[in-house]
Each structure stands twice: as C-alpha cells, then as structure tokens.
Amino acid sequence: MHAMTTTFRFYAELNDFLAPEQRGREFALRCARAATAKHMIEVLGVPHTEVELVLVNGESVGFERALGDGERVTVYPKFEALDVTPLLRVRERALRATRFVADSHLGGLAHLLRMTGFDTLYDNHFRDDEIERIAAAQGRIVLTRDRELLKRRGLMHGCYVHALRSKPQLREVFDRLDLAGSAQPFTRCLSCNAPLRTIDKAQVASRLPAGVLERYEHFVVCDSCGRVFWQGTHWRRMREMVDALLAPES
Numbered sequence: 001m002h003a004m005t006t007t008f009r010f011y012a013e014l015n016d017f018l019a020p021e022q023r024g025r026e027f028a029l030r031c032a033r034a035a036t037a038k039h040m041i042e043v044l045g046v047p048h049t050e051v052e053l054v055l056v057n058g059e060s061v062g063f064e065r066a067l068g069d070g071e072r073v074t075v076y077p078k079f080e081a082l083d084v085t086p087l088l089r090v091r092e093r094a095l096r097a098t099r100f101v102a103d104s105h106l107g108g109l110a111h112l113l114r115m116t117g118f119d120t121l122y123d124n125h126f127r128d129d130e131i132e133r134i135a136a137a138q139g140r141i142v143l144t145r146d147r148e149l150l151k152r153r154g155l156m157h158g159c160y161v162h163a164l165r166s167k168p169q170l171r172e173v174f175d176r177l178d179l180a181g182s183a184q185p186f187t188r189c190l191s192c193n194a195p196l197r198t199i200d201k202a203q204v205a206s207r208l209p210a211g212v213l214e215r216y217e218h219f220v221v222c223d224s225c226g227r228v229f230w231q232g233t234h235w236r237r238m239r240e241m242v243d244a245l246l247a248p249e250s
C-alpha cells in the first residue's frame with residue numbers, strides 16, 4: 001500500500017473544524033495515494049460546502065483533483081478567497097434564487113429568515129437524507145450546525161452556522177451570503193413560509209376585532225394558514241429587530 005505525504009494549510013474560520021494542533025499552520029499528513037482534494041479536506045473535518053477555493057502548489061484546482069506526494073494544499077473559505085476572484089472556484093455557479101432548508105435544530109434561524117423574506121423550509125422532523133433530497137431537488141442551501149450533514153455527497157450548497165443563538169446566526173448567514181440587499185421583510189408567513197398577499201380591508205373585516213379595524217388600514221393574508229396580519233405593536237417590534245439586524249455592524 002503506497003502512501004504519500006501532503007502538506008495542508010487552512011485559512012480563517014475553516015480552522016474551527018480542524019484538530020487544535022492543525023489550526024493556523026501548515027501540517028503534513030499521510031494520505032492514500034491519489035486521494036482527492038475533497039476527500040482529504042473532509043477527512044480533516046472540513047465540510048466541502050464551506051470551501052470556496054483550493055490551491056495545490058499555488059494553482060487553483062477542482063475538488064476531484066488527485067493529490068500527489070509532496071504537494072502543498074491550501075484551502076480557503078469564501079471571504080478569504082475574495083481577493084483571488086479569477087481563480088477556479090470549486091462550485092461552478094451560485095444558485096439563482098437564495099432559498100434555504102434549515103435542519104431540525106435551527107427553528108429560530110428559520111423563523112428569522114422568513115421574517116426577512118427568505119424562503120426557508122424547516123420542520124423539526126426532517127431527517128438528514130430528507131434535507132439532502134429537498135436541497136438537491138429544489139436548489140436550496142442547507143443550513144446546519146452538523147458538519148456530517150454537509151459532507152453528504154449529494155449536497156452542493158450548504159452553510160455551516162457557527163453561532164449558537166438565532167440572531168447572531170442570522171447575522172452570520174446574511175454576511176456570508178451577502179443577503180442584506182435582497183431582504184424583503186414581512187413578505188412571508190412566519191409559520192407556513194408561504195408568501196403573504198395584501199388584501200382589502202373589506203374582505204377581512206368580518207374576521208378582525210373592532211379595535212383593529214378602527215386603527216389599521218393595511219392588511220396582508222397568508223393563503224396557506226389563513227392568518228391576517230397588520231402593522232400593530234407586534235409588527236413594530238419585529239420591524240425594529242429586523243432593522244437592527246439589517247443595519248451595517250458597527
């Protein structure tokens with residue numbers, strides 16, 4: 001059995017996935033001969049979805065590049081790779097629409113993404129294979145804190161979420177995917193993920209308390225669950241929260 005020694009160096013937050021002694025430095029690793037770049041990167045604990053650029057001996061390569069003895073592999077996440085744009089990317093193209101499927105632990109984040117208008121499927125019964133299938137069939141980006149899920153072969157677009165609480169998680173996803181410009185707050189039902197539709201006051205009058213009818217003129221409805229929303233106190237609280245989230249970080 002021929003083995004070979006390859007040198008690796010990972011940049012920025014990709015180091016979070018590595019064993020402590022491998023972080024922030026070059027290290028040598030014995031690999032099976034002709035192991036692919038993708039395979040070795042995932043063996044080291046880094047899901048392929050987190051990687052934007054791989055260099056071997058200073059040249060950009062695709063994930064399927066077979067590694068050779070004595071080669072030097074450097075691996076970059078999206079942000080760190082920005083200043084080397086002309087190089088080959090490991091994924092050919094970005095998805096046309098930004099749509100998500102969140103794993104069963106990210107209900108809070110899914111809720112906030114819907115609040116900011118992004119189509120986000122979430123169900124706390126989703127299994128990993130279902131998430132993989134849904135993402136592939138519908139062109140959705142998988143959101144998870146489970147790196148084994150991101151290593152699945154059929155999974156092309158994913159985002160490992162580093163933060164533990166939902167608001168910092170939303171900030172992290174917004175920054176990584178540059179979403180602030182395409183946010184459309186309050187256009188999507190928080191419980192169903194269905195788009196909201198404006199509706200004439202007269203059509204919903206019979207379903208609303210008199211106090212609401214007196215104070216508000218504009219209403220939206222979810223055709224999936226039938227709920228009617230207006231810009232009341234709850235809406236204003238959410239509006240303030242969303243504005244704070246969308247504001248550039250100081």
Ligand SMILES: [Zn+2]
Nearest residue numbers: 189192222225
């Ligand atoms: Zn609804």
